[in-house]
Amino acid sequence: MDSDTLISGNNVKEENGSSSNSTPGEHKSFTEFARDKLDSAGRELRRRLPIAGQIGAQLIYPRHLLLQSTPTHQADVVLIFPKGIPDGMLLWLLQKLRGSRPRLKVCVRHHASSHCSAFYITASDDVLLQTAEEMHLPKLLKPEFGGGYKEFTVRDMHCFQKSTSGGELLNSQERSALVKYVLEAARAEPGDEHALEPAMTLRPGQSIVPACVSRGVISSMFPLHDHAALDSLRKKWVKTFFSPQPLDEICEYFGVKIAMYFAWLGHYTQSLTVPAFVGVVFWIWIGTASDYWKDIAQVLFSLFNVLWACVYLETWKRYSNVLAYRWGTLDQRDELLVEPRPLFQGEMSVSPVTGRPEPHYPAWRRRVWRHTVSLPVMSLCLAVAAGATFAILRAQDWWENTIGYFNWIPRALLAIIIAIEEEAYVRIAKWLNDKENYRLETKYENHLIVKIALFQFVNSFMSLFYMAFYLQDMDKLKEQLAVLLITRQIIGNLKESALPYLIENLRLAKICSEVFGALSPSKVQTSEQLAELFEKEKTSEPPEMLINGEEKRRDSEPAVGQKVIHQAELESQLFKYAGTFGEYLEMLTQLGHVVLFSASFPLAAACAALNNAAEIRADAFKLCHVMQRPFAHRVATIGTWQHAMEAMVALSVLVNCALIGLSGPVHRLLPDATSAQTVLFIAALEHVVLISVVALRMAIPEIPAWLATEMAKVEFQRREAINAAHAPILSECTSGEDIRSRDVTPPTPRCDVIVTPDRKKINIGKIPEIPPFS
Template identity: 25%
Template sequence: MPQWAEFNLKPDSLYFNDGQRRIDFVLVYEDESKKEHHKKKSFYKKQMRKRQAYESNLIKRGLQLEATRSVLDEKRTFVKVHAPWEVLCTYAEIMHIKLPLQPNDLKTRESAFSCIRRFFSVDENVIKPEQEFFTAPFENDRLSDFYIQDKDTFFNPATRSRIVHFILCRGEYAVRDNVKKFGINKLLDSGIYKAAFPLHDSRFNYQSEEPYCPNERYLLYREWAHPRNIFKLQPLDLVRKYYGEKIGIYFAWLGFYTQMLVLAAVVGLGCFLYGYLTKDNCTWSQEVCDSNIGGNIIMCPQCDQECTYWNLAITCESSKKLCIFDSFGTLVFAVFMGIWVTLFLEFWKRRQAELEYEWDTVEFLEQEEQVRPEYEARCDRVVINEITQQEEHVAYTACGKCVRMTLCTSAVLFWILLIIASVIGIIVYRLSVFLVFSATLPSINGTEAIQKYLTPQAATSVSASVISFIIIMILNMIYEKVAIMITDFELPRTQTDYENSLTTKMFLFQFVNYYSSCFYIAFFKGKFVGYPGDPVYWLGTYRNEECDPGGCLLELTTQLTIIMGGKAIWNNIQEVLLPWLKNLIGRCCAAARSEKVIPRWEQDYHLQPIGKLGLFYEYLEMVIQFGFVTLFVASFPLAPLLALINNMLEIRVDAWKITTQFRRMVPQKAQDIGAWQPIMQGIAILAVVTNAMIIAFTSDMIPRLVYYWSFSIPPYGTHSTYTMKGYINNTLSVFAISDFRNKSKPIAFPMFANLTTCRYRDFRYPPGHEHQYEHSIYYWHVIAAKLSFIIVMEHIIYFVKFIISYTIPDVSKKTKSKIKREKYLIQTLLHENPLKAMKKNMGSIADKIIKGADGTFRPKYD
């Protein structure tokens, strides 16, 4: 059992009471047996026996424990854990942890941007650069080959905590039916322990005066997490050293993504300004707003019976806004973003390769990653390993794995179908509420100003977007728990496999959840509506929605703005406000109960737990944003700018959150960003198609270009230029009111009593034509132009993407040299040198032995 010790009144101490042994981990439990009803005493005694068995097992494995009562709550106990040198060496070899061989002797070259980076970097006098080493997997028998200057600092605190956590995850606490039960996670889930965490090394807002305290948390808060550092580069080496490679690579990726967004944001802002400055020259918008053109065009109702005729001029304001987003700059920006996303992914691969080397995670998955304790506990089957041809224990056979995968896939498909059902519900809502707005808005007295800005289409779009966002958030909260349950049932072998499986499930769900409404507006709404005399009905009841005369692009922009903005606000409330309020309440309650000196471990206990998945949800949030920035950017060129502003805040918010509001996470290794990399590559490929289709089918750019080159030819012999005059009249077909069916015949207000025809958005022959209401030849010209545009744009961008991917190597020449140098040193120091020493010893022994006359060997000087 652990030794007991009273608190020594040193609030920032990181050591046992003897001041010598460092606290590598803290376990917390509460003794409820004295205050509970006698019926529950047996339950708590059983828990106590498990806890005692577990702690005894930890001591047998070499860990040293010291228990201390809480200052604030007598029934709470903190068990401090220390790993001695021998234990660290033993498990470092078992875990194949890479440790320093010798300092890096390769010359570093200054890059062309070093001066600029130095201006935005943290002062090196405050946070000193980490010394680079060549490393190799630790071997206890070759201790002398490793770069050990001080045993107390050879294993840094993050590595020590990682080793102790490895032991805690495999400590046994019970045996039932010849099956061993082990692992701190099981004990936490059952409530036997209330918490388990490594200590922060100091308070975040005050520098510790304790000896040998590096105050890295204080430095991270002051130079990284504080809002004033928003324009500074991140001290990634210190982040990695303090929190581990898994957290470090997330912030490295987020910082790199944010830096790349600067270029996209500048170009997107330029395209937006181009559209804004040229909107007054938008001929087709001028025609809509012209009282002699748009004011005299009466449009056909867009729903049955309840709707009436309406004047095209009421869409004047929306057509002006549309000119900003639906301009030639949109096409340029869509092509640019197709190339930008390739540059981002290729340069990130190079950056990731550099980090893999610098942070010793090269070949981590093959050499260091261990089996998950949850999988290891279920290994009750024996199979033959194909590579080693030896028996090994597994949790399930190939057939069992297929069954699990089938069940998990079925569950995921069910939830995706549930999302699609909710999307259909939103579509039905849009169709239903459009009738209400169409009947209500025009009939309200004195609403000219309202009608100028709030058309039935706009009112429907905004309300549906808000409801869609609320449903998205609700389904997210439910599905997160379901996805974790499904992945737990699937039982992946390693933590990387677990996270990749969960990542795929979560992203598939989020993809459908977030993007389905945008895909509907972009590619389905207004595309299959028929014409006033023969409309198409949804589910046989609801008439399909139509777009404004300017198209659905502005509605898609509205949808993106609401979802992106609402998502950012909601996430910040969840990530910042809730943890801050919980910690504030906890501090107030603690201060009210006691004015005693509170030790470091109890201060950390009252912080928020980080959760089992760490920053998984942060990745998910950013990749969903990445999808919005790339998939639908042709409709909203300001998306990269909004993402840039959000990400600059997101870096500091995430840094502030994990540094000040959460307990210190268990440091973990990670070779890369995992399954997020192929997901982003898939988004990049899909983005080319979606943006080409948005320009072709959602915007009005292709019909305008066809009209510009085909129907606006100046008279022969004149010096006039091509013009867009008459475009609106050309895009609106004519319908005879007498051809309305009784089912869809609208209410005729007195002002429309003498109306004989109305207009609708399509390219069809007019009434009286031999092919009346059939698509005209111009319609097929436009379709051919749209399809040609998609094919040409896709092939051009994909070709450029291929050239970029081919010319930019995934690993830079400098990094390759470092990797080769390290492999050479490992070969020399750990393999060739021992062989040479062995040969030398054998040679010296041979010199001292001679063969006698009788044929026997004896010492030379015998």
């Protein structure tokens, strides 16, 4: 035996002897005792099977590696470039970003693990405050100034909460959104057309960074995570299954748009408990009732589901308005005052509203394209999808009735064709939407929702309509609906969360292996050694090259003989969050399954409620553990998805009334009725339900009375605060130009230093004033 084996054998004997004479109580804690045992077992395993030590260490520690990585300071937004990008492009982009107004701080770094270059971008507090005023960012006022949200102005900075400094006033989500706004403001000038060729050709006035992201010159752009806030969300949101969602913390960290989605999903899931309970009762009752009562139950349950869906949508409107008021987005600015989306194309001209240069695109050209190209292409795609699905369903019936063997072949063919159609149609819909060239991001997304939701409706419900109205087979419809609800939800959750999490762990394990080198059996670190290594990396400050002329830290250089793993480098390997579009589309399809064919499968709402309870935590897990941090967006509602759900409810009235007429309850309940009388009865029932739906919408106001009272109260307090503070502030002004009328927020002295109530001075530099908003 060699010396290494003898030494390892002696170590094992010493460990076994010491462990046999000790108890868990003699150790500091049971956790440490168990960890020592696991380390001992791991060393023995590595002695017997060396490769196991490498694989185990690389797969166990990647998530620990992400959490314990060295924080990346002086960076709010990171731009990652693909490998092999020419240095000339990087230098040109660097020059453009450095020359932007207001000025950004740009740091160039090289990621050793991916061999990619990156720009780490931030801005000073003065620049961010100026940008917040330009973006009309709403912030909370102090109670003595009336409270509530008001668009931020530098001149009135002392009136806002946490206004001691710019660093306290703006959280990490707002800082990254402001830096992104400045990045998107950098536009190509005449003479820049060929600067990025052959990758892309720029047009004068085009926003440079978004165009580079869309064409792959910039592989990704993301804000960095705040580990303290993220860890708090993981504890309060991901790990607590039955606790309410911390919506305010979600809004503060991820922005209003994502928080609004989770608020809607939670409200929808909670509302589903009502039809779920009623559906279970009806399902039990139908199992023991006679045919006469089964028919009555089917009619009553169909009408109940339609009325429930209407009430649910109206209550969500009220709740969303409450949330929008709480998060400061209830009163959105006029569309003409909102900046155009970065990829909006047009000839540069001066805006007649703001007086600033921005692209202009004639509306008639958009309408011509939409009616002559988009509408015919969409209609053709929908017709092809419906025809292909119908043909395959007919072939499936023929196969089952004639051949009888390998019945899975036509089903598999249908699934493959649907997947191909969806992929092709999404590309076509995005191309059409890009050609329509909408000025605002909300308009662009709303029209894309219409295009894709229509196609998804045909793909998802064509088979159900075929069984319900062509075959008129309620048993087959019930079976198909149950299979779709259960299998789609399970596969969707696995595909959205579990699979990306596994792939990401493999990526991080690869980085761990590259940074720490090949882990031989004699060099595999224990958990204590890894923790000590991370602490050394945290405390060390290696040099860094800052292109703007300041010496900072360079992530790719080792610290005190150790290789460092920085936060930004690891987060660049995470998946990019695709937004809430796919999540809403999935839930819209589920709502259709619940309300369109509810009579055939009363347990549909119960299955949907159970799925959504897990969906909330799965989506939360995906955001907090798997994805890069997304940029925040401010919205007042869920947008066109609300209208899509209202259209689904209106359609459910027609479908359920038609099912009642075709499936037999009317004929059995009214055996003497003729066909004409049956049609008249169904039409009358349909009109009664539609009138009831309209009456419910009119009876339930969108803004609760208490919220209207609260809004009026805050406005009154703000006016009183303005009147109380008007005279003293006017006496401090040194220029007659600062005098304003009493119906606006009073200005502060025109100077380069803001004096807060506690007399602390904040240097904000010379920033051009913008009239305050009240």
